[in-house]
Amino acid sequence: MERLRGADLSQSDKCQKIMELAKRRGFFWPSYELYGGESGFIDYGPLGAILKRKIEEKWINQFVVKEGLMLIDTPVIGPSAVFEASGHTAHFTDPIASCSRCGRKWRADHLLEDQAGISAEGLALVELDAALKEHEVHCPECGGNLEAPQVFNELFKTTIGPYSEHVGYGRPETAQGIFVNFKRLHELARNRLPFGVAQVGKCMRNEISPRQGPIRLRELTIMELEFFFDPENPHCSKLKEVEEEKLRLLHEELIREGKNEPVELSVREALERNHIKAEWNAYFMVKAKRFLNELGISDGDQFFKEKLVGERAHYSAQTYDQVVRLSRWGFVEVSGHAWRTDYDLKMHMASSGVDLRAYVQFEKPRRVKKFTLKAHHKQLAQVFGKDSGRVTRLLELTPPEEVAEALKADGRYLLRGNGQTYTILPEHVTLKEEEVEEKGRRILPSVVEPSFGLDRLTYATLEYAYSEKNDRVVLKLPRDVAPIQVAVLPLVSKNGLPEKAEQIHSLLKGEGFAVEYDDAGSIGRRYARMDEAGTPIAVTIDYQTLEDGTVTVRDRNSWKQVRVSATKLPAFLREFFQGRDVFAVSS
RNA sequence: GCGGCCGUGGUCUAGCCUGGACUAGGACAGGGGCCCUCCAAGCCCCUAACCCGGGUUCGAAUCCCGGCGGCCGCACCA
Numbered sequence: 001m002e003r004l005r006g007a008d009l010s011q012s013d014k015c016q017k018i019m020e021l022a023k024r025r026g027f028f029w030p031s032y033e034l035y036g037g038e039s040g041f042i043d044y045g046p047l048g049a050i051l052k053r054k055i056e057e058k059w060i061n062q063f064v065v066k067e068g069l070m071l072i073d074t075p076v077i078g079p080s081a082v083f084e085a086s087g088h089t090a091h092f093t094d095p096i097a098s099c100s101r102c103g104r105k106w107r108a109d110h111l112l113e114d115q116a117g118i119s120a121e122g123l124a125l126v127e128l129d130a131a132l133k134e135h136e137v138h139c140p141e142c143g144g145n146l147e148a149p150q151v152f153n154e155l156f157k158t159t160i161g162p163y164s165e166h167v168g169y170g171r172p173e174t175a176q177g178i179f180v181n182f183k184r185l186h187e188l189a190r191n192r193l194p195f196g197v198a199q200v201g202k203c204m205r206n207e208i209s210p211r212q213g214p215i216r217l218r219e220l221t222i223m224e225l226e227f228f229f230d231p232e233n234p235h236c237s238k239l240k241e242v243e244e245e246k247l248r249l250l251h252e253e254l255i256r257e258g259k260n261e262p263v264e265l266s267v268r269e270a271l272e273r274n275h276i277k278a279e280w281n282a283y284f285m286v287k288a289k290r291f292l293n294e295l296g297i298s299d300g301d302q303f304f305k306e307k308l309v310g311e312r313a314h315y316s317a318q319t320y321d322q323v324v325r326l327s328r329w330g331f332v333e334v335s336g337h338a339w340r341t342d343y344d345l346k347m348h349m350a351s352s353g354v355d356l357r358a359y360v361q362f363e364k365p366r367r368v369k370k371f372t373l374k375a376h377h378k379q380l381a382q383v384f385g386k387d388s389g390r391v392t393r394l395l396e397l398t399p400p401e402e403v404a405e406a407l408k409a410d411g412r413y414l415l416r417g418n419g420q421t422y423t424i425l426p427e428h429v430t431l432k433e434e435e436v437e438e439k440g441r442r443i444l445p446s447v448v449e450p451s452f453g454l455d456r457l458t459y460a461t462l463e464y465a466y467s468e469k470n471d472r473v474v475l476k477l478p479r480d481v482a483p484i485q486v487a488v489l490p491l492v493s494k495n496g497l498p499e500k501a502e503q504i505h506s507l508l509k510g511e512g513f514a515v516e517y518d519d520a521g522s523i524g525r526r527y528a529r530m531d532e533a534g535t536p537i538a539v540t541i542d543y544q545t546l547e548d549g550t551v552t553v554r555d556r557n558s559w560k561q562v563r564v565s566a567t568k569l570p571a572f573l574r575e576f577f578q579g580r581d582v583f584a585v586s587s
Numbered sequence: 588g589c590g591g592c593c594g595u596g597g598u599c600u601a602g603c604c605u606g607g608a609c610u611a612g613g614a615c616a617g618g619g620g621c622c623c624u625c626c627a628a629g630c631c632c633c634u635a636a637c638c639c640g641g642g643u644u645c646g647a648a649u650c651c652c653g654g655c656g657g658c659c660g661c662a663c664c665a
Contacts (some may be wrong), residue, residue, distance in 0.1 A: 024598050024616070035656045036638060075623080093665045154665070172665080208663050209588070216664070313665050333664095472627065492623045518616090524626035529616095533628090542624065552625075559626070 015328035021473060025533055027051065027462060028214060040210035040218035042455070047533060050219070050483035050514075052458045055295065057198055058481060059452065061225050063284075069225060070185065074177030076202055080167040083155060085351035086176050086344060088169070091314035093153040095128055097146040108149035125149055156204040156218075170204030175449060177201075178226045179344040182356050184230070193358055193445055194237075194280070198225035200454070201332055208228050214459045215332060224451035227280055230360055231342065231446040237514035242286040248303035249320070251487060252273040255308060275306075275507040277318045278339045284450040285337050288322050292334070295457065296464040296478055300326045304337070305494040315343040318438040324460050334460060335452040342444035349444070352416040353393040357442035365439045371400035375429040383570055384422060391415065391422050395429070404431050465534060475534035475556050479577055484535040485514040488574060489526050491542040493519045501541040504551065504566055506537075511570040531556055537573060555583045 016079065023029045026045030044052055064071045083089050097108040108128050129148045131137075150440035154172035154443045171177065178185065178197045189195035200223045210216040250262040250269060265275065267282050276282045285304060292302055304320040312319050316338040323331035351355040375395050381388040394417045395403070403424065406413040413424040465477040479485075488505040490497035498519050505517045516535070518526050523540065530538050538563075540552040550563045553572065560583045564572045576582045 020598060031657080033638090033656090037657080039656070088665075094663070096588090151665090205664085210664085213657095311665095315665090362590080365643080466608065470626080489625095491625065494616085494623065522623080522626085524628080526627090527625075528627045540625065542622095554625085561625080 003015060014466065015326070017473075018459075018466055019399045021466070021475075021532070022462065024479075030213070030459075037237065040216070042067060042214050047355075048458065050259070051461070051477070051481060052147040052454060054481040054483070055457055055461060056221075056223060056454060058294070059291065059314075059454075060198070060200065062223055063196045063287065064289075064451070065326070067196065067287075069198050069227075070188065071198050071200075072181065072185070073199065073201065074174070074181070075167045075172055077158065077160065077205070078176065079160060080169060080349065081173075082176050082180060084170045085347045086179070088155060088172060088176075088253050090152065092155055093151050095149040095151050097132065099147040106308045108132060108146070108206065111146070125151060133550065148278065152205045152208060154208075156184075156206050172203055172205050173451065174199040174203060174222050174224055175226055175340075175344070175451070176199050179348055182228075182345060182348070183354070187359055191359065192231075193360060194227060194229035196225050196227035199221070214405050214455045215326075215329060217455055222451060223454050224449060225284075226340075226447035227284070227448045227450075228358075229280055229448075230443060231281065231359075231519055232360075234279060234446065236283045237266070238283055239279055242283055243271075245286050245289075247282075247285060247289065248298075248299065249275055250303060250305045252306045254309060255306065255541045263303070265562050276320070278446070278448050279319070281320070281337050281448040283341050283448075284448065285320060285322070287449055287450070290336050292322070292324065292457075292460075294478060295461045295481070296461060296476070297324055301464070302334075303331075304335075305331070311363060313338065315341075316574055318340045324456075326376055326460060327461060332456065332460075333453070334456045336451060337503060338451070339450050340447040342446055343445050344447065345469070349397065350394070352412050353390045353417070354399075355393075356444065357397075357398055358445050359381075359440055359442055361440035362438065367435060369433060369435050371404050371435075372434065373398075373400035373403060376428050376430070379428050383428070386407065387420075392419070394422075395424065400431060403429065404433075406429070410420070417482050471508075472528050472531060474531040477534035478537070479536045479579070482534045482536050483514065483531070484516050484533055485537065485577065487526070487530040487535050488515055489523060489536040489538055489540050490518045490519050491540055492522055496546065497543075500545055504541060504569070507566070508570065508573070511573075513570075513573060514579065527554065537576065539569065559582060 007483065013194075020026070022045075024049055027048035028042045028044045030037050030039075031041035032041045041459045060071065063069065080089065095108040103420040112128065112131055112135065114136045116131070125148075132146055132149070135575040139334070155172060158168050158170065160166045160168040181197075181560060185197050196502070201221065201223045202219055203218050205217075207216060207218050210218055229355055241411065243266065245267055246264050247267060247270060248262040248264050251270075252261065253275075254261075265273070267276075270276045271279060271282055276285070289299070294301070302322060302324045305323050307316070307321060308394075315551070319336055321333040322335040322337065324334050326332050345356045374398065375392045377388070377392060380391055384391045394415055398415065403413045407424075407426050407429075411426065415422040415424050458533075461477065461481065462475070465475045467474050467476055484510055488501050489509065490501035501517065501519065505515055518529065518531075522527070527538055534556075536556045538554040538556070540554065542552060544563075545551050545566070548565075549567070550565045551569065552561050552563045553564050553569070562583060572582060
């Protein structure tokens with residue numbers, strides 16, 4: 001496929017070998033090769049599909065089952081309203097200006113900021129164009145004039161049904177499927193905070209120029225969870241379990257100082273020094289670190305890198321990327337840990353007009369002075385016509401104090417929502433201040449979001465499992481994600497050994513193991529084949545098996561062998577796959 | 588999207604500059620057979636490829652153009 005020469009070769013050697021192995025043994029390969037290929041897409045083959053699924057299962061086990069969270073599954077396609085509310089149609093996009101002389105493309109907003117020192121935030125394309133001209137921004141490379149900026153939106157666009165005006169988008173993240181269901185999910189969590197909801201699924205991002213095989217895809221699988229907590233009670237109840245754990249952080253301060261190396265801080269220190277702003281984020285970062293450890297990626301090969309303000313997604317108040325060292329690309333993001341605050345719920349509440357606040361009960365009822373707001377429906381209907389229903393709902397969701405203050409100061413209140421601004425005058429409402437007994441309050445939960453790229457994790461797992469021994473490949477996949485668990489091999493293919501091996505094969509299959517039988521070629525060749533596929537255990541049936549019913553069990557990593565009686569084999573293997581060091585004990 | 592390099596069986600590659608003897612060679616992998624007591628042993632046989640389209644030419648894997656794809660650099664990666 002590709003050929004690399006000279007200095008490139010040594011550095012990308014491992015990646016190269018893995019790509020070859022992946023194609024040869026059926027982990028993954030480029031999609032649509034029959035028609036010349038299409039970049040940004042990969043196919044998972046027989047081994048890869050299972051490996052990927054097992055990593056997903058492991059994640060679900062650790063982040064959903066063990067954490068007591070909920071798992072849901074929502075559509076890939078969503079109507080435009082969802083992504084307009086979430087900000088993706090506006091923000092999942094880049095204004096690109098090309099140079100009319102040299103043809104280079106630039107981020108128009110970045111140029112404006114760099115050359116004119118003006119924030120381009122919130123500027124429409126025409127405004128951006130005007131600003132670029134006004135401040136005489138030129139191509140930084142050749143000084144040529146810039147063409148009018150154009151937007152490129154990375155959402156995949158489609159239509160829903162036969163109506164071209166009914167626009168839908170492929171989701172760029174699974175999160176919105178959770179946010180739009182917040183009310184129901186909170187109800188299912190029996191109206192308690194905190195709680196978390198996870199989702200695993202395909203997402204689409206129409207990348208401008210994807211490369212790097214499984215690292216940057218236009219269609220990818222994301223495993224993410226939204227964890228909702230009370231912003232007024234943001235403490236992580238499980239902090240004790242993790243506060244002494246060390247995290248390697250390359251935090252904002254270090255980056256601003258120009259540093260590249262992370263520092264090692266305990267969770268407690270990181271929180272005390274405000275390098276991590278949300279306790280729950282810290283908690284899940286520890287979980288994420290351990291998760292990668294179990295996929296074979298040690299602490300030294302991963303760390304968390306904070307995203308600077310300009311690099312963060314539009315919804316995020318703080319984001320750490322978990323990065324892993326990969327042989328070809330250096331440190332690559334495999335998960336993001338964003339503190340999304342109440343951004344998404346707030347946006348969906350404003351767009352839909354539905355109250356998405358959670359009710360939090362006080363320990364004791366409190367007597368408080370409080371404004372109450374009563375909307376005058378008839379008056380509002382006269383002024384706003386069709387929109388009055390929505391205006392009324394929005395108005396009633398607004399803190400009355402805010403309305404009262406504005407009316408007092410300016411004589412009017414500007415109500416924003418649904419992409420419009422409505423002017424509320426004193427005669428539209430009745431505001432009363434009274435003392436009431438409150439049993440609780442309504443709040444918009446704050447959200448932390450750990451979000452993992454399953455494709456990248458699958459690749460990283462392969463890369464970290466890859467090793468060579470005596471000129472052959474041994475894929476030391478963690479035993480709980482290996483696609484084939486056990487190989488059953490007759491030592492030779494005669495004298496009744498294959499028949500005996502077939503019995504053992506069926507026995508183990510019946511016990512629920514993923515087993516493969518192989519009697520082709522010499523025993524050494526078959527061991528080698530299984531090492532390359534990452535099969536942790538090989539069971540060999542030999543002449544002694546016929547005499548005393550014991551078989552040889554071979555460990556892929558150490559090549560150690562122990563004899564186990566066939567009847568005890570299932571129990572032995574079960575212990576092995578639960579993580580016990582059965583070879584050290586028995587040999 | 589720009590620039591550079593590149594595209595040959597399942598995988599890695601030889602051949603391309605200097606067009607013909609290329610019915611495209613090799614290694615590994617795969618299938619069949621012989622052999623058969625533990626780490627890719629050996630022997631025999633077999634399967635299987637010039638990215639796509641156009642052009643130049645008597646003749647194209649080889650030269651030219653376009654497309655697609657890959658790698659690297661720039662840009663992009665909310």
